[in-house]
Amino acid sequence: MTSLLQNLIDGLGQGSIYALLALGVAVIFGVMHLLNFAHGELITVSGYAAVAAFGSNLSWWLVAPLIIVVSIVTSLVIERVAFSRVRGASEFTQLLTSFGIHIIVSAVLIMSVGASVKTFAEPPWIFDRIDVGPLSLEKFDLLVIAVTAVTLAATTWLLQRTTFGLSLRAAAADFDTARLMGVDSDRVIRGAFALSGALAGVAGIFWLMRAGNTDPSAGIDPMLKGVLAALIGGLGSLRGAVLGGLALGVAEVLLRSQLPSSVAVLTDAVVFGLIAFLFIFRPQGLITVQHAERV
Amino acid sequence: MRIKQLLALLFAFALVAAACGGDDTSADDSxxxxxxxxxxxxxxxxxxxxxxxxxxxxxxxxxxxxxxxxxxxxxxxxxxxxxxxxxxxxxxxxxxxxxxxxxxxxxxxxxxxxxxxxxxxxxxxxxxxxxxxxxxxxxxxxxxxxxxxxxxxxxxxxxxxxxxxxxxxxxxxxxxxxxxxxxxxxxxxxxxxxDDAGQASAAADYAISQGITRAFVFTEGAGVPYTGVNPDEFIAAFEAGGGEIIAELSYVWAADTDFSAQVEELSGLLEGNEAFFSAALGFQVTALKGQLEAAGFDGITYMGTDALDATGIQVEDNADGVIHTPHIFIEPxxxxxxxxxxxxxxxxxxxxxxxxxxxxxxxxxxxxxxxxxxxxxxxxxxxxxxxxxxxxxxxxxxxTYAGTNGTPPKAVPIVQVEGGADVLLSK
Incomplete structure (x- = not known):
């Protein structure tokens, strides 16, 4: 029982990062109907910014906000340079554009800084643990869970209590009608990308803290986790994105820990199998959204 | 309907991306x-x-x-x-x-x-x-x-x-x-x-020569090229030398850095004097090392393959003591x-x-x-x-290629990271 509880908390820590990534994916999907496969590039670029910052002897206290800023700026640049050019195109075109962005960013990084893994120091407390009764909890997991909760609350407040949030939700519900009602579509989309970038930045801090390195394809794994979590939760639902992320993280840790060693290598296959099983019965994901495009 | 099509498309791409790992990019040919x-x-x-x-x-x-x-x-x-x-x-x-x-x-x-x-x-x-x-x-x-x-x-x-x-x-x-x-x-x-047999068995032989009798490995599955074959070869050589493998744990090569589940499982098995071997990359080995040390196991001998040299284990934080098998030990x-x-x-x-x-x-x-x-x-x-x-x-x-199937029987350097550089242990 103690072991299960331990695994559960470890999984929630892992899943919280996935949840932050899924939130960013859900925000963009809500406004543009776009599954943004370039979302991971925000972490890739932020990672290289972190490498440069650590090279200048900056501490994690300064690098963390830098990662968020770089992620937001990168997200806005990607929107401006790529997605704004295909805004009226089909979902398929936009999807391919997002793949193209990933390929271009990777190629540019390989040519400019090389294909080798760039490492940097994790925070000194990254592996510290706190004993709570029979449980030994990582400080890192507790911090990630707390920050995710605060970020989710702040995002909800932003969307529910501000004019920008109202515009974003209106555009998500019916983009054309929102424009006719005076909503500035460019501003809304830029805002969505900035918000998505900020969420990716927060996720990126923890992803990079844990990894302690980056390379030109560093964004693939977080992108896949974020998209999967958003799908599990139900595309268009912020609550679903969080739930999907947590479910994915817990499932990964539990399966890796509880499966017999001889079949534990099938963890990812089992996770994908469970997801496929979920979609047979709930193709809309865990949370049903009245309008899939709603944020 | 369009959403369903998009979902189908997404899964197709996700599966392709997952299958391809990180090899979907390339430098400009021109x-x-x-x-x-x-x-x-x-x-x-x-x-x-x-x-x-x-x-x-x-x-x-x-x-x-x-x-x-x-x-x-x-x-x-x-x-x-x-x-x-x-x-x-x-x-x-x-x-x-x-x-x-x-x-x-x-x-x-x-x-x-x-x-x-x-x-x-x-x-x-x-x-x-x-x-x-x-x-x-x-x-x-x-x-x-x-x-x-x-x-x-x-x-x-x-x-x-x-x-x-x-x-x-x-x-x-x-x-x-x-x-x-x-x-x-x-x-x-x-x-x-x-080849993999050469480097993994050299690591196992070195561990045995140091009096280590218990070991655990990370693997992506028996027979999986590199990430599975290296642990397979290590296990075979270690057991042939009289050692005992106490655990074979799975992980995702080049990706996982949170080994909470593995540490939890190991905590009931370790005595603290074991050798660890895998084909993991540098940042993964140092992450595992940090997590096991935080859990109170600080006497583990960490061993790895040429992947550690390839990914610059020497400059990783917390890498001191890690043993690996580079192809070439370079001296001034x-x-x-x-x-x-x-x-x-x-x-x-x-x-x-x-x-x-x-x-x-x-x-x-x-x-x-x-x-x-x-x-x-x-x-x-x-x-x-x-x-x-x-x-x-x-x-x-x-x-030498004469009399071989194309793999030269070469000496395998065994080195240890000390203060940001490799120190030759044996060859």
Whole structure:
């Protein structure tokens, strides 16, 4: 029982990062109907910014906000340079554009800084643990869970209590009608990308803290986790994105820990199998959204 | 309906992306695509030295003499028919970290050879072709150009299509791979390094020699190339030496850094004096080390493969004490150090990799040795000569193909990270 509880908390820590990534994916999907496969590039670029910052002897206290800023700026640049050019195109075109962005960013990084893994120091407390009764909890997991909760609350407040949030939700519900009602579509989309970038930045801090390195394809794994979590939760639902992320993280840790060693290598296959099983019965994901495009 | 279509499309792409891992990107072919090196000078003394190779006809290249040349003061250009070396390289983020610098260093060394007079009066030309998504096409283009032998990329998914293209008629040297399936002398395919069995069993033997009797491994599954084969070989050698494997745990290579589940499972098994072995990358080993130490296990001996050298374990935080098996142990002033310094001095910048670079140059030198030994430029005859090479003294040690299936029986350096650098433990 103690072991299960331990695994559960470890999984929630892992899943919280996935949840932050899924939130960013859900925000963009809500406004543009776009599954943004370039979302991971925000972490890739932020990672290289972190490498440069650590090279200048900056501490994690300064690098963390830098990662968020770089992620937001990168997200806005990607929107401006790529997605704004295909805004009226089909979902398929936009999807391919997002793949193209990933390929271009990777190629540019390989040519400019090389294909080798760039490492940097994790925070000194990254592996510290706190004993709570029979449980030994990582400080890192507790911090990630707390920050995710605060970020989710702040995002909800932003969307529910501000004019920008109202515009974003209106555009998500019916983009054309929102424009006719005076909503500035460019501003809304830029805002969505900035918000998505900020969420990716927060996720990126923890992803990079844990990894302690980056390379030109560093964004693939977080992108896949974020998209999967958003799908599990139900595309268009912020609550679903969080739930999907947590479910994915817990499932990964539990399966890796509880499966017999001889079949534990099938963890990812089992996770994908469970997801496929979920979609047979709930193709809309865990949370049903009245309008899939709603944020 | 459109959402459903999009979902179906998403899954298709997600599965493809997951299956492909990180190999879906590549450097711009036009930028890194073709590099030729043919300038040089004429001299007949290229094979006079007593180093650089040992075979029926003497060494094709006197390595130490070539390393001593000054590119500003070359001999007269060699006038013989050019010897053409084709490099089919993977510039993607999967192995670009070694193939890119390798494809920069080999043309540089060809320049040095030509500056010293070439190989028996023939200049060496090197053409680099990026494999992109079609390694077979890259190989075809190099063969159309007239390559006498090829140097291929490390992983089987790119190297095997090249082998299918050559049909075993043209020697193919795999510079930076330990993949046993690429070792096939009958089909003219040769590893330049030791293979997985060599490095994993060397690590196991070292652990046993240090009195370690318990070990645990991380694996991606029995028989999985590299990430599974290395632990398989370690287990076999460790148990053969009288050791006990207490756990085989799964992980995702090159991705996982949160090993909470594994640490939880190990906490009930460890005594704290075990050896850990895997083919994991540097940042993964140091992450596991940190998490196990935080859980109170600070007497574990961490051991890994050549992947640790490839990913720069030396500069990782918390890497002190980690033991690994690089291909080459470089010491100040030795051949490899001079080789890398020569490149830096000429080009004004350091290569992106150090430990693997001698393997790339050795690949070229072995092909040149085959040409020297057969006294011909017919690729099949060159292959016959390569299969008979014995005691070739290259940058990465002594290489013998005679009597092997294409994997040279090489010494495996065992090194330990200390204060940001490797210290040689045994060889």
């Amino acid at each position: 930028d890194g695509g073709d590099t030729e090196s043919s300038e040089g000078s004429d001299s007949e003394d290229g094979g006079d030295g007593d180093e650089g190779g040992s075979s029926s006809s003497g060494p094709a290249v006197d390595i130490d003499a070539v390393l001593a040349v000054d590119l500003e003061n070359c001999e007269a250009p060699p006038t013989g028919d050019p010897i053409r070396v084709g490099m089919a390289m993977d510039f993607s983020d999967v192995v670009g970290f070694v193939d890119i610098p390798g494809s920069q260093l080999v043309p540089h060394f060809a320049d040095l050879i030509n500056c010293a007079g070439g190989v028996n009066g023939s200049p060496v030309e090197v053409r680099v072709q990026e494999v992109g998504d079609d390694a077979a096409l890259a190989a075809s283009e190099l063969l159309d150009w007239g390559a006498h032998f090829l140097i291929g990329p490390p992983f089987a998914d790119f190297a095997l299509p090249i082998l299918q293209t050559t049909e075993g008629n043209v020697p193919l040297f795999i510079a930076a791979s330990t993949e046993p399936s690429l070792s096939d002398a009958e089909n003219n395919s040769y590893l330049v390094s030791f 002033g030795d051949r490899n150090d001079l080789l890398l310094t020569s490149y830096t001095d000429t080009n004004g910048e350091e290569l992106g990799s150090r430990g693997f670079m001698g393997l790339y140059v050795d690949s070229m030198l072995l092909g040149l040795q085959g040409i020297q030994d057969c006294g011909c430029t017919d690729s099949e005859a060159i292959g016959e000569a390569v299969r008979a090479i014995e005691g070739f003294d290259g940058f990465s040690g002594e290489i």
